[in-house]
Amino acid sequence: MARIKGRFGRIAAVTVAGALAVTLAACSSGGGGGGGAAAPADIPAAGTDDGSTLTLWTRAPLEKQAKLLVEAYNSSHENQVDLTVVPNDDYVAKVGAAAGANGLPDLFAADIVYAPNWASQGLWKDITSQIDGLEYKDELNKGHLAAGTVDDKEYVVPFVLDLSMLFWNKELFKEAGLDPEVAPANLEEFADAAKKIQALNKPGTYGTATGLNCGGCLVFTWFPSVWADGDQVLSDDGLESLLNSDTAKKVYDTWKDLYDSGAVLPSSTDEAGPTWTAGFTEGKVGLQFYPATLLSSTPFDAGVSGIPGPEGGQSTFVGGDGIGISKDSEKSAQAWNFLSWLTSEDAQVGVLAKNGDAVARGDLASNQYSEADPRLVTINEVAAEGQTPLALNFQQAFNAPSSPWLTLVRNAVLDGGSSVDADNDEITAVLSQ
């Protein structure tokens, strides 16, 4: 036994010594954070197209658009882009692990709300001079450009815009005696329409739906109601939550009333995100705040407008992904060739607008495809009025499954609704960490 203890002691000592050695070695390594290197200044305005293979990562919700863009680029250029689509929930972990191992792909996109954090961590190269060299820079979506700008250095261009819009099922509107061509002008009319559709008592059909256990869905669809009334959800520096304003409380009250009246799809209570749009797409929901990227895959005649506030107006959450050249890329000139093409009319109109997606350039809002479908004009016009909230700790405060934002909404809608101020303080505490 003593011998075993002796051996065990030696093994333990070696293990602890090894751990300490690794720890001490690590302590001297330092590093990390604080802005990426500048891309070479001598990159041609349109980049280099010399037959290089570029790697690109994007997350699953934008797979359809990313594939179309990559196919169009590959068929018209010498360079070839190798696309990897990563499940949404794993994307942050995958990018983090690759960044630590200096193994990021040449190009990678990010949910635009994470762009301020990732840009400040130095995950992308500084492409200020390249972006400034674009003739149409002033027409690029300002929300996306601002999200990817740190200390006046620009790291990101828009990849795919995803806007939250009010969609309604025209057939259900007709059945409920509502005008299928007219959008609800404010949240009260939105709630009335939902209740009227609920009153049809059609089996399996509900007035509206949302994702009450999905922080990302809720910021995407509820923030615009606050913006539509001219209020803000965050302070300018992104360190303080303003989600206890009178306007915000009216938004929660409207949803609480809708929920209590039974006009909200019951599965919304525990909807964590994967199926939050399924009810509307299946024609079982009358009207819903919904991603504009799903317009082309909505299989029935749907009306589209901006998201209204309690008093009227309209706005949208300019979401989607921004894209930049990774800090680890050794093909900056070739990667810029893809990015400059991405912002060109060929990509914006020839691929995105043709597919029914929003364009990222104001000067292309009206184009041959949007003229054929007035809903696209509406989406592109509302995009100009929308906003992208900027905060370094956005994920932790809002999108994480255990975020204080989810706690606020669930308390406000499912419970008594008296803890909005205290819950809002929790969001501020996380934002200001």
Added chain:
Amino acid sequence: MSSNAIKTRTAPVRRRSAQQRAEGWRGWLFAAPTAVIVVVLFVVPLLLVFQMSASDWPLLGGNQGLNVPENFTDAVANRFFWNAVGFTLLYTVITTVILLGLALGLALLVQESTRWKGFLRTAILIPSALGLASASLLFYVLYSPIAGPFAGLMNDLGFTFLGTPEGALWSTVFLIVWRYAGFYMLLMLVGLQAIPDEVYEAARIDGASRWQTFRSVTVPLLKPTIAMTMVLCITGSLLAFEQFYILTKGGPDNSTITVVQLIYSVAFQGPNNLGVAAALSVIVLAALVIINIAQIRVFNDKEPK
């Protein structure tokens, strides 16, 4: 004694020694592949976790230097830490009690049943062949109020499997019982079959009833198997992750966050702080070692001598 005589006497000793050395090297060579795997897949990650737990190491920023004891104090100060510990312990108690009881019952059933023995064993064991993540996805659809088979009924009744804290807990327990009962039954069955028939015959001759036989013969002789099953069950439950990650994501209302899920959340979903996540891992590792040692001691003390 001449020098030749000495050579004659010592030569075989030297030959044995050389042979032993050669055998020793061969032994090392045979063990080397496994040793390399253990070092690469277990020791190195373990050392890396210790290193991370002592470092300020954000997910996107790399190692920023020493950060102890702050990582550990931050880990314990996390607003979900004590809730996660409490929930994990509650979940562990529930699943362990249900699984052990059910596994023993099923093992007795399939041992005694003669006509349906093969069918029963296969039917009960099949869920164990399914990966836990796959099983969780299967149940996610089963429980879904949109895509699941009970969707219409659930919507009509306003009921959701995963929509309330209690519903989410028991829905997950049901999945785990379905997935693991067959596996633990198999362990119990092996233990039951190791009990000699003579002991039961002696009990019968003594006039013991079925209950007396079960209580005084089966249970004491099955104790080593029960103890091993309990260690596996408790350890597995304390490390629960996939089922909650897929079914509930810690919700609703943060009611189903387990300690491992908290580690994942701190590392990849919220603060993105690998240092604090590693500190949490070290705390869990220490707790597991203590709990396992305690279990083994209790088991050893009560083992029939």
